Amino acid sequence: MPTDSNRMLTVALTSDIWDHIIDRLGDYADEAEERPWLGDCHDCDKADPGKCPQHQQEAEYGAQVRVWRDQIVDQLTVQTATTADLVRRTGMPLDTSLRDVILRPYIAVRNLLMRDGILTLGDLAAVNDEDLCGIRNFGAGRYAELRAVLRKVTAS
Structure with a gap:
């Protein structure tokens, strides 16, 4: 093996x-x-x-x-780290639209967040992790994808 x-x-x-x-x-x-x-x-x-x-x-x-x-x-x-911590680590302005941050292949994550009224990084930072996982069809998989996107943005 x-x-x-x-x-x-x-x-x-x-x-x-x-x-x-x-x-x-x-x-x-x-x-x-x-x-x-x-x-x-x-x-x-x-x-x-x-x-x-x-x-x-x-x-x-x-x-x-x-x-x-x-x-x-x-x-x-x-x-x-909470999602709010990850958002802060990106160093991007909080009024940055999620359309500019979450790109392919994570459009489903962005659409679920935007459908729930989370339109900017500031909105995302204001929501706690439990509420994020409570968004309809969001779940643990989408939550992990969101965290991966935020880590990639921070690293770049």
């Missing part, structure tokens, strides 16, 4: 569990980075200052764990 190392994993967990995971990753990274100092190593030559070569790999792994933790935090920040 081929594996793709660039796959995105989507997991729904409570914020308490995510906080615990992130804290543990940070603790593990700290322990792995502190451990290779000669003062803490009983089997290595203490006369040679600096990091113990035997434990250098563990220190590098600790640094990698810290990078992974930072990536998880960044992904959670993006995933938990």
Whole structure:
């Protein structure tokens, strides 16, 4: 079975569990980075200052764990941002029409929003996420498409 190392994993967990995971990753990274100092190593030559070569790999792994933790935090920040936050990140004026922002192939999203009276980015920012998902025929799929469009606009 081929594996793709660039796959995105989507997991729904409570914020308490995510906080615990992130804290543990940070603790593990700290322990792995502190451990290779000669003062803490009983089997290595203490006369040679600096990091113990035997434990250098563990220190590098600790640094990698810290990078992974930072990536998880960044992904959670993006995933938990509200639509209003995403609208603000675009940097576009709030009176910008949705016709100028939501283009093909997302016209269905734009039409559903406009049918409900959401005509500008300001209107979109004023509506909370629960109300957006409550729009007739909008649902979770269209909501995900809207967020993807706003992320693309922000990135460009």
